[in-house]
Amino acid sequence: MTYPTKTFNLPVLEGLSEKQIKVHLGLYEGYVKHVNLIMEKIQALKAADAEGNAYLINELRRRFGFEFDGMRMHEYYFEQLEGAAQAPDAGSSLAQAAEAKYGSAENFIAHIKEVAGSRGIGWVIVYADPTAKTLHTVFVNDHELGQLAGLPIVLALDLWEHAFMVDYVPAEKKNYVEAFLANLNWPVVEKRFAAAMSAA
Ligand SMILES: [Fe+2]
Known part of the structure; x- marks a missing residue:
């Protein structure tokens, strides 16, 4: 499986420029790409020579949390800016x-x-x-x-x-x-x- 790059329905934000958001979304896309790339590389290295590539595979596994959490954290970040700014509900x-x-x-x-x-x-x-x-x-x-x-x-x-x-x-x-x-x-x-x- 591969993870899709999500799109976010972002309004014009106050105090955060379009360029800022564009740069940041580009960074998010990089995380998604690398999550998929790590999974793909591990598979390929294992298939080619699991024993000979063990060290490489281990290092890629160590990197997985960085890429995965980078992807998921940005999804939490952008999703909460979608739609329009709304004040907290005092009764929630x-x-x-x-x-x-x-x-x-x-x-x-x-x-x-x-x-x-x-x-x-x-x-x-x-x-x-x-x-x-x-x-x-x-x-x-x-x-x-x-x-x-x-x-x-x-x-x-x-x-x-x-x-x-x-x-x-x-x-x-x-x-x-x-x-x-x-x-x-x-x-x-x-x-x-x-x-x-x-x-x-
Ligand atoms: Fe970020």
């Missing part, structure tokens, strides 16, 4: 869980911004934890390292520099985070959280 199960953990919906947003201020490149990821009926907001440096095992992702904020450097210099990262949050289609995030909770 996500809002309730956020209130229980952070005190209020405003504190939840403030917490996301605080975590986004972590030095270095990476992602802010909000996970649902259905068994504990809560959520976690985590800074994940490399998308293949430091993810919380098995927890569904409800929000993915890309803080690799390629995500904003067409429009912002590194010192303006805060402005990018504001723009991202302003463009977020919150019902997408709320539906992810509700689905994760009901699947538990």
